[in-house]
Amino acid sequence: MSSMARRAGLACAAAGLALAGAVYGVTSASADVTAQLTAPQLVADMGAGWNLGNQLEASNNGIPSETAWGNPVITQTLINRVKAAGFKTIRIPVSYLGKIGAGPDYTVDAAWLTRIQEVVNYAYNQGLYVVVNMHGDGYKSVAGSWLICDAADQTTVKAKYQKVWQQVATKFANYNDHLILESMNEEFDGQYGNPTQPCYSNINAYNQIFVDTVRKTGGTNASRWLLVPGWNTNIDYTVGNYGFTLPTDQYRSASVPSAEQRLMISVHYYDPWDFTGQEDGNVTQWGPNATNPAKTSTWGQADYLDGQLKKVHDTFVARGYPVLVGEYGSIDKTAADPANNRYRADYARTLVAAAKKYGAATAYWDNGYNGAYGFGLFNRSSATVTQQGIIDAIIGAAGGGTTSPQPSSPSATPPSTPPSSSPAGACRVTSAVNAWNNGLTNSITITNTGTTAVNGWKLAFTLAGGQTITAGWSATYSPSTGTVTATNAGYNGTLAAGASTTIGYQATHTGNAAAPTGFRLNGATCN
Template sequence: MTSTVRKAGLAVLAATLAFAGAVYGVTRPAAADVTAALTGPQLVADMGAGWNLGNTLEASNNGIPSETAWGNPVVTQALIDRVAASGFKTIRIPVSYLGYIGAAPDYTVNTAWLNRIKEVVDYAYSKGLYVLINMHGDGYKTVSGSWLICDASSQTTIQAKYQKVWQQVATKFSAYSEKLIFESMNENFDGQYGNPTQPCYTNINAYNQIFVNTVRQTGGVNTSRWLLVPGWNTNIDYTAGNYGFVIPTDTYRSSTIPAAEQRLMISVHYYDPWDFTGTEDGTITQWGAAATNPAKKSTWGQEDFMDAQLKKMQDTFVVRGYPVFVGEYGSIDKTSYDSANNTYRANYARTLVATAKKYGAATAYWDNGWNGQHGFGLFDRSANTVTQQGIITAIMAGLGTQPSTSPSPSTSPSPSTSPSPSTSPTGGTGACRVTSTVNAWNTGLTNTLTVTNTGTTAINGWTLAFTLATGQTITSGWSAAYAPSSGTVTATNASYNGAIPAAGSVSIGYQATHTGNAAAPTAFKLNGATCS
C-alpha cells in the first residue's frame, strides 16, 4: 500500500478539524540565476535535508483546490522560517490544480491560484532554500475532479490539458534560479497495487516527456533547471526494475549544459514497511536493530531491505548521472500504543536519510500537518512550533550535519521577515566559525551564513559583524536583524535563536543587490571575537 491511501484517509480525518491562520510576511521577487548550474552530486549535497508542506496546496474540496480544506491553517512566512531554522534546506510543495483549470483549448489556470502558489514558493525561495513544486492530486482517482488518469480513454485531451497547465506554471517561474525545481506529477498509476500495466505506464512516460519538452520550451532558466520525473507510483521496484519506465529525452535543454551532464532527477517515495510507517493500529510500533519487542517489529523492511532498495536507484540512475530524490518518507505517530514509538520513528528517519545519502539521493520528510495519533507532523503549523524535535535531530544526524539551533517549542518567532532582536548579547565571546553560501545572479544574490560555536561554553545572545563587498546592499534578511544595509553590517540574533550551545550552530541569511561583485562577506566577528 502506498501514500495514496494514506493521504486520502488522513484528509478525511483532518477535514473534521478547524484551524485558523493568518497570512503575514513579506514576499520578495525572484530573479534569474546566471551562475553555473550544479552537477548531480553537487545538487544532492546542496539540497540537504528536505521537508514536505503536505496536505496544503494539494488539498481540495469538491474538486476545487483549497489550502485549508484538509484542516491545515493558511501557510505563513513564520512557518517556513521555523522549518528553515530547524535545519531544513529543501521544501517540497505539493500542488493541485483540478477545478482551477479552465476550458479547452487554453485550459487557463486561475490567476489567483497561480499567484498564491507563487507567494508560498517565495516564502521558502527568498530564504535561499530549494523549493520543489509539482502536480499532485490531479492524478488520483480518489480525488474529486481528478483528470490526469493514465488508464482513461481520452488521452489526447488529457495530454493537451497537461501540456497547457505546465506551460503556464513554467512561464510563471521562468526567471527563478535553479533552486526552484519542477516535478512532473505525483504517484501516478492506475490505482491497482501490483505489477504495472500497459498502456498505462506508456501514458505516464508520455506525461513525463510532455513535461520536460514544455518546461524547456518556455525559456529563461527553465532551459537548464533541474526537472524531477517519477516512474509508476514513485515505486522503487517499478521504476528501477524492468517494468517499462523510460527516462525522458531532454532535446530542448540549454546548449550551455555540458553534454555529459544531466538535468533530470528521478523521483521515488519510501514507506516500507507500511505496517510500521502507515497502518493505523498498534500492532507494529518498532523498527530496526534497536527494537526490543519482536512482536511489535515487522517481519520485513528493516535496514538491509532499505539499503538494497536505495542501492537499486544508485545502480540504475545515479551512476548514469541522474540524481535521485526520495520525495516522501516518514512514519505515523503510534505513541498512544507504544510510548517508545517516537524512538523508532527517529531511528527510521535517520537511517533512511543516511542510506539515501550513501547512494546519491536527496530526501524530503512527509509532513501532513497532523500531530498526535497517526500524524506525520513535525511542526504545529498554527503556533509555528516544533513538535517532534527528536525526529528532526535524527534527520540531521543521518545527513551528517549539525542542525541549526531550533526555536524553543514554547515560543514563536516574530512574524516579520527579519525577526526583532532579543535583548543585548550577554555572553559567549569564545571561538567561532562562519561559512557563507552565496547564490548570485546578474544584479542580486542570497547568502546563507552558518555560525558555529567552536568554543567550550554556550553563547547566550549574539551579534555577528561582517563586511560586505563594495557595491552590495542588503534588501531583506531572515533569522536576524541587520544594520546598516551596506559596509560593515551587524546581524543581531532573533528572539528564538540567541542560544548557541558549544559545538552548535545557527543559520541566518539575507538577500542583497550588487553592482558586479557578488563575493562573500569577510571579517566575521561574533560578540567581538574574530571567527575563522
C-alpha cells in the same frame, strides 16, 4: 501521499507493498543566471528536505484550497521555522483540478497561480530549494481528477497537461535553480500490483511532455533540474524492467555541458507499511534497536532499506541522474507504545543516511497532523516544533547541510592550510542529544562569533563516561572515547564570521546519555 485519507496521516499504499547567484524572488523579465550545480553538488546542497503536505494539494469537491483538509493558512513564519530547524529543501505539493478552465486553452485561475507563487516565495526568498509538483490531479479518489493514465481520451489528457505546465513553468521561468519542478506525484492506475500497459506508456508520455514543455518556456527553465517519477514512485517498478523510460532532454540549454544531466528521478519510500502507515498499535518498533519482536515487522528493516536505495544508485545516480526520495516517514503510534518516537527517529535517520550514502536527497512527508497516526513535525498554527527528536535524526543524518555548493566528491581530509587561531570567546556551540536504550545521536552546531574567518578547524570536547562514538558525519572524530577532536571535512573547513556548520555522531552509552562538555574550537573555549 494521496487524497483525503491523508487527513488522518494515511499514505496511498497497501500494506506489504514496496513503495518505493543568488537573486531570489525574481520578477524581472530577464533570466536569473546562476552557476549550475552538478548532480552530486545539487544533492549535497539540497540537504534535508520537508514536505508542506496536505496544503496546496488539498481540495474540496474538486476545488483546491489550502485549508480544505484542516490545516491553517500557510505563513512565512511557518516556513522560517522549518528553515531554522535545519531543513534546506521544501517540497510543495500542488493540485489544480477545478482551477483549470475549459479547453483548448485550459487557463489556470490567476489567483491560484499567484498564491502558489506566494508560497513558493516564502521558501525561495529564504534561499531554500523548492520542489513544486502536480499532485492530486492524478488520483482517481480525488473529485475532479483528470490526469488518469488509463482514461480513454488520452489526447485531451495530454493537451490539458501540456497547457497547465506551460502556464506554471512560465510563471517561474526566471527563478534560479533553487526551484525544481516535478512532473507529477504517485501516478498509476490505482491498482496495486505489477504495472499495466499501455498505462505505463502514458506515464512516460506525460514525463516527456513535461520536460519538453518546461524547456521550451525558456529562461532558467531551459537548464533547471526537472524531476520525474516512474510508476507510483515505486522503487522496484522504476528501476526494474517494468516499462519506465527516461525522457529525452533535447530542448535544454546549450549551456549545460553535454556530459551532465538535468533530470532527476523521484521515488517514495514507506516500507514496511505496517510500521510506517498502518493505523493500529500492532507494529510500533523498527530497526536494530527494537526490543520486542512482536512489535516489529518481519520485513523492511535496515538491510532491506539499504538495498532499495542501492538500486536507485546503481540504476540512475551512477549514470548522472540524481534521485530525490520525495516522501518518506512514519506515523505517530505513541498512544500504543510510548517508545514509538525513538523508532520513528531511527527510521528517519537510517533512510536519510542511506540516501546520502547512495547520492540521493530526501524530503520527509509532513501532513500537518500531530497526534495519533499523524506525520507532523511542526504545529502549523503556532509554527512550533512538535517532534524535535525526529528532526534531529534527519538533520544529523543529512550532515547538517550547507547553503553553498559542495564539491562533487567531498573529501574527509582537512584543508592543507593550517587552522587559523580563533580568539577566545569567538565561538558558540549548541548540542542536541537524542538518546534511546544504549545509544544516542548528537547534532552539534558550531558558530564562528568572531570577526574574521576560520580557515580549517578542530573542535575538541569531552564525552560523558561510558560513551563511545560508533559513527560520525561532516567531520572526522578521534579518539572515540574520552576527549574527542572533530576535524572539519574538506567542504566545511571555512567558517566565515557569523557562519555556522553542523556536524554529528552516533554513540553507544552505558546509562549516561549526557551531552559532551568542554567545547574548544582551535583551542579557544566556546560559549
